[in-house]
Amino acid sequence: MSNNGKRPRRVVQLSDTATYVLPYLYPAELSAISLTCKTLHLIAKSVTAARSSDACRNTEKVPIPFINSTADSHPYTYFIYTPTQVLSFSDAPPRQPWGSSSLEQPDLGLILPPTLEDGSRCECERCDSESVGCPCSRQNFPGLIWECGSGCMCDLGCANRVSQRGISIRLKIVRSQRKGWGLHADQFIPSGEFICEYAGELLTTKEARKRQQTYDKLKSTNKHTSALLVVREHLPSGNTCMRINIDATRIGNVARFINHSCDGGNLSTVLVRSSSALLPRVCFFASQDILKDQELTFSYGDSGLNPNGSKCFCGTGCCTGIMPSELT
Ligand SMILES: C[S@@+](CC[C@H](N)C(=O)[O-])C[C@H]1O[C@@H](n2cnc3c(N)ncnc32)[C@H](O)[C@@H]1O
Numbered sequence: 001m002s003n004n005g006k007r008p009r010r011v012v013q014l015s016d017t018a019t020y021v022l023p024y025l026y027p028a029e030l031s032a033i034s035l036t037c038k039t040l041h042l043i044a045k046s047v048t049a050a051r052s053s054d055a056c057r058n059t060e061k062v063p064i065p066f067i068n069s070t071a072d073s074h075p076y077t078y079f080i081y082t083p084t085q086v087l088s089f090s091d092a093p094p095r096q097p098w099g100s101s102s103l104e105q106p107d108l109g110l111i112l113p114p115t116l117e118d119g120s121r122c123e124c125e126r127c128d129s130e131s132v133g134c135p136c137s138r139q140n141f142p143g144l145i146w147e148c149g150s151g152c153m154c155d156l157g158c159a160n161r162v163s164q165r166g167i168s169i170r171l172k173i174v175r176s177q178r179k180g181w182g183l184h185a186d187q188f189i190p191s192g193e194f195i196c197e198y199a200g201e202l203l204t205t206k207e208a209r210k211r212q213q214t215y216d217k218l219k220s221t222n223k224h225t226s227a228l229l230v231v232r233e234h235l236p237s238g239n240t241c242m243r244i245n246i247d248a249t250r251i252g253n254v255a256r257f258i259n260h261s262c263d264g265g266n267l268s269t270v271l272v273r274s275s276s277a278l279l280p281r282v283c284f285f286a287s288q289d290i291l292k293d294q295e296l297t298f299s300y301g302d303s304g305l306n307p308n309g310s311k312c313f314c315g316t317g318c319c320t321g322i323m324p325s326e327l328t
Contacts, residue, residue: 018043023050023097027078052076055254057096059083060167064254068175077181080251083166085281088201093251144233145283149274162194163272163283169193173257174295178313180225182295183257189290195267198229198255198282200248208245215249219310227256231282233271244271246282255284258296260323263316265297266290300324 022030022043034044052075054063059081066076080096140146148160156165170186189195203211208228215226227248232241248256258267268287271280290296297314301324309322 015039015043022047024095026095048075051078055081055173055257056083056167057081062168062170064167064171064173066173066175066181070175070177072175074175077257079249079256081253082199082251083253084197084199085202085246085279086200086251088203088207088247089251143269144271144273144280147272147274149276151275161274163197163281164274167196167254169195171195171254171296173254179259181257182259182297183254184295185290185292187292189286191286191288191290193286195284195286195296196253196255197272198246198248198269198284199253200227200229200246200256201251202279203228203245203247205243205245208247211247211249227252229282231269231271233280244279244282258284258298259314260300260312261297261314261316262299262312262319263314264299266294267296267298269298 018040022033022040025033025047030044030047034041052066055066055076056064060083068074080093145163147163148154148158149164152158154161169189172184172186173181174184175181208230212226212228215224215228218224219226229246229248231244231246233244234241264287266286266288267284270283270285272283273280284296284298309325312319312321312323
């Protein structure tokens with residue numbers, strides 16, 4: 001026996017440990033550590049290559065790469081990936097290695113029991129014919145869709161769960177000089193196709209206002225873009241409006257890269273409600289046929305609301321020249 005009769009010690013290589021630890025680092029930490037030695041430099045380089053090859057960190061059905069052929073050399077934008085909405089983190093969000101989207105949060109789809117409506121029956125092909133209260137039997141309105149959810153008898157294969165299966169169309173995140181990153185089609189997308197959810201941290205209005213103020217200050221440095229979306233749902237009574245604040249700046253999905261277009265763009269924003277879920281999810285569907293390489297855009301709102309907003313470069317015939325921004 002070697003090592004004076006003791007059990008041989010496992011030699012932990014620097015490269016083994018670094019390969020495990022470096023994917024957790026923020027970009028500034030990664031670049032600092034890559035300066036320390038050749039081994040760490042090579043590992044940091046491979047982490048950067050993995051990050052820029054798939055913004056979704058291997059968690060969606062298809063990779064969504066960053067593509068930058070402008071003069072600046074940003075290989076990617078760093079954010080924590082979540083495929084769906086999460087409750088807000090008051091402190092810094094947890095670190096996340098590439099290839100993981102778990103944020104250890106309660107399942108927002110299970111907050112409320114399903115609302116049962118007497119006599120309503122599920123009509124989708126997967127649900128049990130005896131199930132009641134299934135959203136299949138509810139009426140969709142413009143801008144609102146009812147989908148089956150965890151309160152139904154069906155599984156994710158149900159035809160009435162289109163927006164719950166993640167992203168399956170080919171997309172890419174392309175950098176432009178004036179608008180920064182933008183989400184583009186990497187295949188033909190027919191009108192009506194589900195694109196993706198607007199995933200991010202769900203904020204109270206108080207927190208949303210606080211963060212918007214911080215983002216507005218940071219924006220003046222020209223180095224920071226934020227992705228705080230405010231959507232209002234008009235409740236059936238007609239008198240009440242529910243405000244949903246989703247911040248994808250620190251934690252989100254690729255919807256955070258969708259730029260504004262004054263002509264309304266080629267995406268429609270739809271609220272999707274499902275059984276057992278307290279809050280609707282904000283989802284994007286193609287509002288027209290979209291060609292490969294075309295940029296995906298939607299209207300952020302009415303630019304007349306904030307005449308001091310920043311410059312718009314949507315390039316459409318009806319461009320107002322000013323980006324809409326939420327007056328919080
Ligand atoms: C939700 S982010 C979209 C992704 C962003 N372009 C990026 O690089 O991360 C919103 C920001 O993108 C930029 N942006 C979006 N649409 C734009 C437009 N039509 N013209 C100029 N800038 C735009 C603005 O800086 C805005 O604050």
